Amino acid sequence: MVMTSPDMLDHIAKAVRDDRKPPVHKWNPDCLGKLDMTIARDGSWHYMGSPIARRRMVKLFASILRRDADGRYYLVTPVERFEITVEDAPFVAVEMFVDGEGVEQRIAFRTQVDDYVVADADHPIRIATDPDSGEPAPYIMVRDGLEALIARAVFYDLVDLATGADGDDDRLGVWSAGRFFELGRAEA
Numbered sequence: 001m002v003m004t005s006p007d008m009l010d011h012i013a014k015a016v017r018d019d020r021k022p023p024v025h026k027w028n029p030d031c032l033g034k035l036d037m038t039i040a041r042d043g044s045w046h047y048m049g050s051p052i053a054r055r056r057m058v059k060l061f062a063s064i065l066r067r068d069a070d071g072r073y074y075l076v077t078p079v080e081r082f083e084i085t086v087e088d089a090p091f092v093a094v095e096m097f098v099d100g101e102g103v104e105q106r107i108a109f110r111t112q113v114d115d116y117v118v119a120d121a122d123h124p125i126r127i128a129t130d131p132d133s134g135e136p137a138p139y140i141m142v143r144d145g146l147e148a149l150i151a152r153a154v155f156y157d158l159v160d161l162a163t164g165a166d167g168d169d170d171r172l173g174v175w176s177a178g179r180f181f182e183l184g185r186a187e188a
Contacts, residue, residue: 024066024076025144035075037061037084041149043092043112062113065090067145091115091148093140096157107158107176109140111148117141120177125150125158127183136184159183 038046045052045061052058065084066076073086093109100106108118117123123141130137138150138158150158158174165171165180173182 021063021143024064027076027078027081029077029079029081031074031081031083034083034085037075037082039073039084039086039090041088043094043149059113062090062115065146088137089139089147089149091142091146093117093148093150093154096154098161102163103175103178105161105175107161107174109148109150109154111142115142115148117143117148118177119174119179119181121179124179125174125176125181125183138183 036048040046045058052061061075064075064077066074067090068074073084073090074081075084091111091113094112095110097108097110098105106118108116110116117140119125119140125138125140128137128139129135136155138155139147140150142148161174162172162183163174165173165182170185171182172184173180175181
């Protein structure tokens with residue numbers, strides 16, 4: 001975990017606002033089929049079974065990724081749309097930044113493709129249960145229905161920040177941008 005100054009979190013918030021992604025939500029081309037492209041649970045991208053090693057290529061693909069109402073993931077341009085496979089979430093939160101304490105605290109995350117997001121009302125943290133292991137599977141909303149799985153080491157840092165909710169020591173969670181995000185129950 002990296003403790004940051006207010007200036008650093010303000011810089012991250014500005015980067016989020018200034019990060020202009022293509023307007024994929026406005027593009028509605030026909031689906032031309034399914035690509036043999038997969039985003040693995042660890043956040044790595046693969047084409048025809050081989051990892052895509054060029055980081056800039058992965059970031060480009062990530063910028064045109066969209067999740068439609070049908071729950072499927074697509075790479076979208078103004079003239080074509082192709083379905084791809086996402087094993088879990090398309091992004092992985094690999095780094096966390098924290099500023100402040102209590103209700104005033106702000107928590108920001110960086111994904112494996114260098115998207116930054118501050119946990120707030122529009123970017124909630126949610127905890128699901130991994131169907132295979134039964135362990136917590138934490139996520140944060142990045143943008144437009146696209147979530148990031150919070151990496152295990154980052155989740156441990158997040159849990160270290162956990163406090164009780166409004167005097168309720170059974171509900172443990174974290175504050176960010178004035179919102180309380182429940183991470184679990186004390187007995188769990």
